[in-house]
Amino acid sequence: MNYEESLKYIEETHKFGVRLGLDNIGKLLELLGNPQEKLNIIHVAGTNGKGSTCSFISSVLKEAGYKVGLYTSPFLETFTERIRVNGENVPEEDVARIVTLIKEKIEQMVSEGYSYPTEFEIVTAMAFYYYSEQKTDYVALEVGMGGRYDATNIINKSEVSVITSISLDHIGILGDTVEKIAYEKGGIIKENGTVIVYDQSDAVKNVIKNICKDKNAKYIEVKFDNIEIKQSDIYSQTYDCKVIKKEYKDLEIKLIGDHQINNSMLALSVIEYLKENKNLNISEETIKKGLINTRWPGRIEKIKENPVFIIDGAHNEDGARSLAKAIKKNFEGKKLTLLIGMLEDKDIEGVLEILIPNFNKVITTTPDNTRAISCEVLKEKISKYVDNVVAKPQIEEAVKYTLENACEEDIIISAGSLYMIGTVRTLVNAK
Known part of the structure; x- marks a missing residue:
């Protein structure tokens, strides 16, 4: 082979x-x-x-x-x-x-x-x-x-x-x-x-x-x-x-x-x-x-400036708490956008409860995985925490939309699934 x-x-x-x-x-x-x-x-x-x-x-x-x-x-x-x-x-x-x-x-x-x-x-x-x-x-x-x-x-x-x-x-x-x-x-x-x-x-x-x-x-x-x-x-x-x-x-x-x-x-x-x-x-x-010299991609990793774009593999409560803490420490008072996709077998409600209150706007997408929750269902769950939620099924489409609708001073964070943020990392670095 x-x-x-x-x-x-x-x-x-x-x-x-x-x-x-x-x-x-x-x-x-x-x-x-x-x-x-x-x-x-x-x-x-x-x-x-x-x-x-x-x-x-x-x-x-x-x-x-x-x-x-x-x-x-x-x-x-x-x-x-x-x-x-x-x-x-x-x-x-x-x-x-x-x-x-x-x-x-x-x-x-x-x-x-x-x-x-x-x-x-x-x-x-x-x-x-x-x-x-x-x-x-x-x-x-x-x-x-x-x-x-x-x-x-x-x-x-x-x-x-x-x-x-x-x-x-x-x-x-x-x-x-x-x-x-x-x-x-x-x-x-x-x-x-x-x-x-x-x-x-x-x-x-x-x-x-x-x-x-x-x-x-x-x-x-x-x-x-x-x-x-x-x-x-x-x-x-x-x-x-x-x-x-x-x-x-x-x-x-x-x-x-x-x-x-x-x-x-x-x-x-x-x-x-x-x-x-x-x-x-x-x-x-x-x-x-x-x-x-230690590098570990995908864990609160900054991959772009103007706007700042950060990816993180937070997909459970503990990971969400660590990300939320880092957000409060480094971006208090900033306009924050979340690009999120998750797998169905994760504690979705637990993660959302911790993460979503930190964001002004959320874009949902569907990870390329058989265990993924659809972006529309995820959007519905997130709507009780924040009004501004947009669903984009394809990850490429979601990344494009997120960048096109961001100002230079915005902070964008992509999280929710390691299976998704690798693709996000590739797409953002290619732009």
């Missing part, structure tokens, strides 16, 4: 849906020679902040001279973003070559009575195989959904497990309370391992602590009460903090929002843990360089 054919093959497996469980991915990887067993993995689960945290970790390790794999999902603009080594996307020819091999192994396992792997299982197997070929020193591995039965959790060991902020999401699959969701996320914790946990509700932390007790795992909590933010705008943030036993001054990140400072501190805690327990030699100067 060539690259286009391999992508088509992967996309066609979407019909097999989401299937949590490890039997299929286990068999596929066994036929590939169990490449995951050759990797040093930093495994990151959570509802929000997984990708940002993985990016901070991989950027610092790269600056320290390590060869680092970064596995994230979904992609914004191109499939190859999901599998990176030292910031470089997996080459298209490698995707084609590895998918061709995986297809052969799948045909073998199906002939032996196994179910057809899902899209996520295939991509995860591809990532493990590629990182093994590349002889990476470390892999920052983002969980897809949940943790316990997520395909990434086929690994039987990790350097450290990491739990980011947990809130309600995928409730039809993971559970309808934060405790149930925390239990699924905590499934990545290994026997006698270590987990580093984002400071959050006691309900979540108690679940994680109980899992640690059962697995004889070490629990490390990252506190955010000693942060001093020195400067913060839509370009960068500078702060002082204490991480584990180490005090840092004048750390700077380009990612926007208080939650990104927290995510960078969580990543820093991982780096400090690796330095102390895995004998990594990483200087403070390297850490600072790694943090400031």
Whole structure:
């Protein structure tokens, strides 16, 4: 297969849906020679902040001279973003070559009575195989959904497990309370391992602590009460903090929002843990360089000036709160327009209640996804919060309308679905 054919093959497996469980991915990887067993993995689960945290970790390790794999999902603009080594996307020819091999192994396992792997299982197997070929020193591995039965959790060991902020999401699959969701996320914790946990509700932390007790795992909590933010705008943030036993001054990140400072501190805690327990030699100067060089597109990212155009993947209550907080902090008193599209299986009412009161005008659109809510239905839901709502079914049409009806001093924000904002990013950058 060539690259286009391999992508088509992967996309066609979407019909097999989401299937949590490890039997299929286990068999596929066994036929590939169990490449995951050759990797040093930093495994990151959570509802929000997984990708940002993985990016901070991989950027610092790269600056320290390590060869680092970064596995994230979904992609914004191109499939190859999901599998990176030292910031470089997996080459298209490698995707084609590895998918061709995986297809052969799948045909073998199906002939032996196994179910057809899902899209996520295939991509995860591809990532493990590629990182093994590349002889990476470390892999920052983002969980897809949940943790316990997520395909990434086929690994039987990790350097450290990491739990980011947990809130309600995928409730039809993971559970309808934060405790149930925390239990699924905590499934990545290994026997006698270590987990580093984002400071959050006691309900979540108690679940994680109980899992640690059962697995004889070490629990490390990252506190955010000693942060001093020195400067913060839509370009960068500078702060002082204490991480584990180490005090840092004048750390700077380009990612926007208080939650990104927290995510960078969580990543820093991982780096400090690796330095102390895995004998990594990483200087403070390297850490600072790694943090400031971290990029994570689609998370309160400014992609245009005059008018300012920001995209953000906020699609659940926690993400909406972080975006609303950033809006109040940076754009108080400005004329704000929201371009929004959402998926039906998200907490739509919860997100709208938090986000919509911040905006003067809203344009709804329909993401290119079978789970999308139609722009007309979304418009109806939003109308109870704001009078000025316009529905534009096609994303391209919605972006064009939004830009044509904006003044230079306006602030435009596009949010609601990661599956949509990648397309928005491409369209706006092309203008």
